[in-house]
Amino acid sequence: MIGYDEYLGRIRDGKGTADFAALRRSIGGKIIARQKARARRAAAGVLALFLISAAAYFACPAVMTEGGQLYAYVFEPDISDGPVLDYVFSD
Amino acid sequence: MAGLDFETVYQEHKGNIWSLVSRYVFTAEDREDLFQEVFINVHRALPRFRGESAVGTWLYRIAVNTAVNQLKKRDRHRKVIEVLSGLRLIEAEEPAAGAGFSLERPLARLSPRQRMVVTLSDIEEKKLEEIAALMALPLGTVKSTLHRAREILKKELSAYDRL
Numbered sequence: 001m002i003g004y005d006e007y008l009g010r011i012r013d014g015k016g017t018a019d020f021a022a023l024r025r026s027i028g029g030k031i032i033a034r035q036k037a038r039a040r041r042a043a044a045g046v047l048a049l050f051l052i053s054a055a056a057y058f059a060c061p062a063v064m065t066e067g068g069q070l071y072a073y074v075f076e077p078d079i080s081d082g083p084v085l086d087y088v089f090s091d
Numbered sequence: 092m093a094g095l096d097f098e099t100v101y102q103e104h105k106g107n108i109w110s111l112v113s114r115y116v117f118t119a120e121d122r123e124d125l126f127q128e129v130f131i132n133v134h135r136a137l138p139r140f141r142g143e144s145a146v147g148t149w150l151y152r153i154a155v156n157t158a159v160n161q162l163k164k165r166d167r168h169r170k171v172i173e174v175l176s177g178l179r180l181i182e183a184e185e186p187a188a189g190a191g192f193s194l195e196r197p198l199a200r201l202s203p204r205q206r207m208v209v210t211l212s213d214i215e216e217k218k219l220e221e222i223a224a225l226m227a228l229p230l231g232t233v234k235s236t237l238h239r240a241r242e243i244l245k246k247e248l249s250a251y252d253r254l
Contacts, residue, residue, distance in 0.1 A: 026123075027130045
């Protein structure tokens with residue numbers, strides 16, 4: 001039979017022992033490992049940002065059209081009477 | 092706050108933190124993991140310490156938060172494993188006849204927050220106002236949490252009496 005106060009007393013008395021020097025060494029090791037992991041994640045983030053930026057740059061129409069040639073196809077009135085529009089408006 | 096270095100903080104407060112940790116979890120492995128996690132969090136938070144409260148209070152608050160969060164994380168992992176495996180990892184509702192008494196089992200019925208409130212109030216003997224400040228909870232919440240936690244613990248302990 002164990003009462004509430006006795007239970008608390010057992011918890012209070014059962015602190016156990018700790019090797020604080022060993023724990024300190026282990027904490028130091030974990031701190032360094034986590035700092036390295038954070039640095040790796042940051043580097044990976046920078047690299048990903050660079051790759052996304054590069055991909056976005058090369059996918060930009062102004063770059064793809066080599067000086068606006070693509071826009072010329074879109075906006076140039078001369079090509080509005082090409083074979084496609086002939087087909088669309090044919091009976 | 093200038094001049095507050097990690098080594099000094101560790102040397103001055105390791106005993107208090109160990110005391111809290113070892114009254115919150117009970118296996119040597121859990122205690123050491125939690126103790127280390129607390130000081131890793133302290134190391135990370137140290138540059139942001141502005142000296143608005145005493146170092147001991149600030150450190151204790153980190154320890155309390157780390158302990159509650161670690162137990163919540165463990166509970167979540169256990170639930171995921173239970174769902175995935177279809178097994179129930181928590182012990183049966185009633186302790187089995189002949190089952191040895193463990194310090195962990197009655198407290199395992201409490202949520203991490205209830206467990207911390209009981210630990211701080213009834214084991215570490217902190218005042219309720221102090222607990223409210225440490226856990227960033229309203230005083231009323233601390234009182235009701237403590238009341239509920241004591242009820243659960245007493246009921247759980249009475250189950251051992253019947254064996």
